[in-house]
Amino acid sequence: MAVSLKQLVNYCDSLLTPEKYRDYCPNGLQVEGRAEVRRIVSGVTASQALLERAVILGADLILVHHGYFWKGEPEAVTGMKKRRLQTLLRHDISLLAYHLPLDGHPQLGNNVCLAEQLGLQISGGLEPDNPLSIGLSGRLPGPLSASEFSQQIAIAMGREVLHIDGGPELIETVGWCTGAAQGYIDKAAALGLDAFISGEISEPTVHSARELGIHYFAAGHHATERYGVQALAERLAEQFDLEHQFIDINNPV
Structure with missing residues (x-):
């Protein structure tokens, strides 16, 4: 099955009510990919390693707790930021991120x-x-x-x-x-x-x-912080009959 990206994002925003939180980053859709979603890959942080695994798995959307565009980070799209965004845009994959709304x-x-x-x-x-x-x-x-x-x-x-x-x-x-x-x-x-x-x-x-x-x-x-993003992705998979896979990129911190 497939769901429109807009419908899925609206569902998440309604469920998590990000507008109620004063956060350090934008919550919700951070990078827009293809218009329909069939397969979700979830992970804690939208690192390059997670992006590359998602590409191999044919993900339409990546759902994370730690996304991009944090307050105080350099604004220029260079280096690591360029490579990450380039990967998403080249493969037409959406990035959906919820920080404090997913904590709470x-x-x-x-x-x-x-x-x-x-x-x-x-x-x-x-x-x-x-x-x-x-x-x-x-x-x-x-x-x-x-x-x-x-x-x-x-x-x-x-x-x-x-x-x-x-x-x-x-x-x-x-x-x-x-x-x-x-x-x-x-x-x-x-x-x-x-x-x-x-x-x-x-x-x-x-x-x-x-x-x-x-x-x-x-x-x-x-x-x-491995568990909230999995719970949300499983809710989406059940609600919209989608495929979902959680990728745990090892992090000792």
């Missing part, structure tokens, strides 16, 4: 999907007074030691987890926000949570965890 969606978002992967019970937003809170808070089904929880995260993510030991002996309550949201550790501590999970870690995060009395787990930017 209540059914398909990265943070909801991460909770499913880790078996976390969601209790609310990391910013309780913000209806668009990206991060979430919740509980473990039962208390775990920090080493037990670290191992559980590592198994689910398929990678080593960096743990900063700053909290109680047993972990029951957890906050999380995927990607580079290590700065939200202050919000998790303010809620009195035992632990906070994000993707990356910065030098100040270590001191914050120790001084605020909260465990911190850096589980990988790429690893924690």
Whole structure:
């Protein structure tokens, strides 16, 4: 089956409501390709490696979490940017990207999907007074030691987890926000949570965890954000009877 590109983009925009978010990049259709879509390739980041795999697979559209045209990046279409855009335009492939709207969606978002992967019970937003809170808070089904929880995260993510030991002996309550949201550790501590999970870690995060009395787990930017884009692409494949394949380009960060 096939769906018009316009219909598919309108469906995504209606579902994810990007107009509600103040983001660092344009959300939605970033590069326009052929008018009809039959095959979607999804991935975390629209890297050259993902584009080349999508070309081989005969994709009509690439769906990603990290697209192009970020605030503050050089505007000139040269070098890496030229090669990426040239690949898309030469093969008439569309690029569809959703950043914060995909992090925060209540059914398909990265943070909801991460909770499913880790078996976390969601209790609310990391910013309780913000209806668009990206991060979430919740509980473990039962208390775990920090080493037990670290191992559980590592198994689910398929990678080593960096743990900063700053909290109680047993972990029951957890906050999380995927990607580079290590700065939200202050919000998790303010809620009195035992632990906070994000993707990356910065030098100040270590001191914050120790001084605020909260465990911190850096589980990988790429690893924690693999799931929302897959959930969205599967929704599109089901809704419009399309082919879909997720390509996981290895990234150690």
